[in-house]
Amino acid sequence: MKTRSLLIGFILTTLFISAKAQQYVSPTTPPQTGRSPGVKVKLISSNSSTKTYCLVFAEGDEILSGLKEFAVKYKVTSAHFVGIGDAGSSKFGWYDKTRKMFKVNELHNFAEITSLAGDITLSKGNPVVHAHINLATEDGLVHGGHLLEAFVNPTLQVIVTVEPIPLYKRLDEASGIMIIDPDLKK
Template sequence: MKLKPYFTQAFITLTLLFASATLFAQEYLPATNAAKTGRSPGVKVKLLNEQGRAKTYVLVFAKGDEVLSGLTEFAQKYNVRSASFTAIGDATSCKFGWFDKVKKMFKVISLNEQAEITSMIGDMSVINGKPSVHAHINVADQNGNVHGGHLIEAFIYPTLEVMVTVYPATLQKQYNAESNINLLHPEL
């Protein structure tokens, strides 16, 4: 049986549309995703200042280190219960998220090229007794266009300089079912 030309064209169009939708399917991640550790062997740490019980450190990341992995490992090793940080540097690739309140997940945005980390800011707290790192990042591509959002993953080249201030108090995060996010609860 031979198909009529308009059926053939419709079949080809539908096939192309399906292939395009599959090719460009958007990745989403849960907002409660924990950082993978063990991906930042080159991070160096130096204590810069101690004022009372507050401490300021510099963390210097090396080529190939992954940011959230290194920050999480630092928090684990130094038993960080509450901290804030800022950073600048360079990355070979980044993944960041935009929170979709309908899906209650992060829409993943990828930048797979060398970029300047023009700013990174975040905090460290505790979720169920374990350190948790929350960061937002802005990166500039080779044309100076800035991209950013909630940091999911960034691999460094050649370096990242992070200034971390660790506080003596503990900041707790607790799961919020309405948003599907772990939120700070200073009263805990």
């Protein structure tokens, strides 16, 4: 009888945990700014009108916030970037086409950022940062998707190449996501 009660308790607990509401966020939600005070920027290459910068994030800096602040300060209208480092906590999304929303996945512990890649474009005159991230946990598993939020711990290095020709994004009504439209001129 005791085993049966334990089994029922286990099943109920499992059902409760799996019934917990899954969080979803809009793909057009902009990142919060002001959460990356420790980012250091250095111009490492400049030829003609293309410039390459190294951004070094400090512990506690939020990645999207720092990239957006960089884009605003340096008036970036078109760029691409790659990075590696570490995160103390992170949120990343998987795009659910039926809901037209990102299903939020989270890591609440240290993970190696094995890959960070993305671009910076414009929409309605404002820089838009789009990034994907891969995070490796201590068990060797890699988790990833669309970067929603990640706090650096202890560091992150991002190489940003800024191009001279602006790229613009628009909302694609069919998919519900912002896409680059090479034909847009503002």
